[in-house]
Amino acid sequence: MSNSLPLQAMLNARGAPLDAASAAGRRGCPLSDLRDRLRRSGLRPTRQRLSLGWLLFGRGDRHLTAEMLYDEAMRAKVPVSLATVYNTLHQFTEAGLLRQLALDGSKAYFDTNPSEHHHFFLEDEGQVLDMPDCGITVDSLPDAPEGMEIAGVEVIVRLRRRHGARQS
Ligand SMILES: [Zn+2]
Structure with missing residues (x-):
């Protein structure tokens, strides 16, 4: 699949967007x-x-x-x-x-x-967390329909508290 490599690289590179990167590097x-x-x-x-x-x-x-x-x-x-x-x-x-x-x-x-990145969603609390950089790889995607290309892949992993788990 010709587009698997760039997509993989994109999924792994959870880089900051240009603006955030430049803002972080600059102390104005x-x-x-x-x-x-x-x-x-x-x-x-x-x-x-x-x-x-x-x-x-x-x-x-x-x-x-x-x-x-x-x-x-x-x-x-x-x-x-x-x-x-x-x-x-x-x-x-x-x-x-x-x-x-x-x-x-x-x-x-x-x-x-x-920028494109993946999330945990804590259903009980309605809280959203960024997934760690190495949290997930998606390496097998279907071909896009005729005339389309995949613009991005974002994964949401929904979490709930285990029954009986103590609140931390
Ligand atoms: Zn996020």
């Missing part, structure tokens, strides 16, 4: 970095986008729902509505800054690391 002013990042992604750095972006991207790789970000905004006294939080999350996703994860039909989770 985080707020002006964020402003640049929004501009480069084609988004005007409005006060609301900067405030929400600050909350989202200031703490490493995270997985959040709109409600979780809204709660953080309220605690940080950022005056936004839940609707604005939704809109901003979707704008960031369209601009490639976030990735929306299909984990749970009832809630959308957004990942601050938009």
Whole structure:
């Protein structure tokens, strides 16, 4: 299969996206970095986008729902509505800054690391964790249908607590 090697390499290389990599390597002013990042992604750095972006991207790789970000905004006294939080999350996703994860039909989770990687989903807690780099290899995929190519593979491993297991 001609595309098995690049795909394998892609699956194994859980690299950070360009932006995160350059942000981590550079020690500038985080707020002006964020402003640049929004501009480069084609988004005007409005006060609301900067405030929400600050909350989202200031703490490493995270997985959040709109409600979780809204709660953080309220605690940080950022005056936004839940609707604005939704809109901003979707704008960031369209601009490639976030990735929306299909984990749970009832809630959308957004990942601050938009590169392709795999997840554990703790069903009881509704919590999302990145899988360790060597967590999984997918080396046998079906051929894509005629006229299609595989754009990416993301694996979600669903976890639940073992019956009788102690909470740690
Ligand atoms: Zn993730």
